[in-house]
Amino acid sequence: MKFFALNFLIFSFLFVSCSDKDSNVEKKIVCVLFDLSETTNNYETRKNYLDNFKIILNTMQGGDAIYTSLITERSVSDITMSLNFEFNNVTPKTDTELFLKIAKKQTDSLFRTIRDSIMASVNMVLFNPPKKINSTEILSSLQIAERVFKSYPQQRKILVVFSDMIEDSKQYNFENDILSDKNTLRIINNEKSANLIPDLANVKIYIVGAFHSNTNKYNRIKDFWLKYFKTTGASLQSHNYGASLIRFDE
Numbered sequence: 005m006k007f008f009a010l011n012f013l014i015f016s017f018l019f020v021s022c023s024d025k026d027s028n029v030e031k032k033i034v035c036v037l038f039d040l041s042e043t044t045n046n047y048e049t050r051k052n053y054l055d056n057f058k059i060i061l062n063t064m065q066g067g068d069a070i071y072t073s074l075i076t077e078r079s080v081s082d083i084t085m086s087l088n089f090e091f092n093n094v095t096p097k098t099d100t101e102l103f104l105k106i107a108k109k110q111t112d113s114l115f116r117t118i119r120d121s122i123m124a125s126v127n128m129v130l131f132n133p134p135k136k137i138n139s140t141e142i143l144s145s146l147q148i149a150e151r152v153f154k155s156y157p158q159q160r161k162i163l164v165v166f167s168d169m170i171e172d173s174k175q176y177n178f179e180n181d182i183l184s185d186k187n188t189l190r191i192i193n194n195e196k197s198a199n200l201i202p203d204l205a206n207v208k209i210y211i212v213g214a215f216h217s218n219t220n221k222y223n224r225i226k227d228f229w230l231k232y233f234k235t236t237g238a239s240l241q242s243h244n245y246g247a248s249l250i251r252f253d254e
Contacts, residue, residue: 031067032160032254034060035152038126039075039167039213040133041140049213050130053166056212056249057126060164061119063254066093066111071152072126075167077139087125088152091115140172143195146236150202161207162254163238168215169225183224191228192235205237210252211245 038053064070069090094114096107142165153161171178176191195201211229216222226245233240243250 030160031065031069031158032162033069033071033153033156033158034064034162034164034254035149036060036070036072036164037075037145037149037166038072038130039140039142039165040129041075041077041137041172043140043168043170043172044213045133047131049168049215052213052248053130054123054127056252057164057166058123059249059252060254061122063252064091064115064119066091067158069156069158070122071156073145073148074129075140075142075145075165076137077141077173087122089118089122091118139174140167140170142167142169142171143173143176143200143232146202146204147200149207150204153204153207160254161204162210163204163207164210164212166212168213169211169229170216178221178225178228183221183228188228188231192232195232196235202236204233207236207238208254209233209238209240209244210249211240212247212249214246 036057044050044053061070067090069088071086071088073086094107094110096104145165146163149163153163169178175194181187192201214222214226216225226242229245230240230242
């Protein structure tokens with residue numbers, strides 16, 4: 005979308021003369037995937053997405069990077085919303101106390117501008133999606149995450165998926181499929197055989213917005229994703245899977 009391209013150009017301009025000094029601190033790359041399917045198309049869900057995304061965005065520090073993309077009916081090839089940016093500290097002219105304070109003030113001001121612009125862009129897409137999305141390729145969207153993590157040098161890799169986690173694609177339909185232990189294993193083995201399991205080694209996962217009106221189905225879907233992400237090499241703790249963020253200490 006045009007406003008994403010525009011924002012990216014603005015961000016690039018603002019940070020031409022900036023760099024990150026504190027290279028000893030472990031930096032993070034956060035990949036955020038938003039499920040915009042019709043099952044999530046209501047004010048409460050999208051507001052929950054936006055509120056929790058703001059929490060994540062506010063943790064971004066100098067040297068960190070963020071990338072956002074959509075989960076749609078063709079997640080891998082759909083680049084309707086793709087926003088990526090690295091937060092870099094302003095470099096002071098000298099290491100004197102005065103110039104350090106000036107650089108800190110400039111960095112804080114720029115980061116506020118960046119966060120406000122990103123929030124405005126995400127808000128527009130969440131509440132005014134470019135099109136109606138009826139199906140949901142969550143599994144294939146994780147290939148995007150793999151590419152993101154292999155493209156950025158930051159040591160800490162974090163994936164946040166905003167979704168009800170109900171896969172609804174040509175291959176699988178978690179609403180209708182019975183996700184027994186046997187079927188869960190069958191799906192994972194099918195993905196392995198087709199070489200579609202992404203490499204998410206050392207990636208920490210957060211699931212936000214997970215939902216199903218039937219508690220048994222909710223737990224079955226949750227169990228599937230816990231097992232699936234384990235296969236990818238990622239770390240998804242049970243307490244980091246749910247309707248909302250309990251804690252994002254990154």
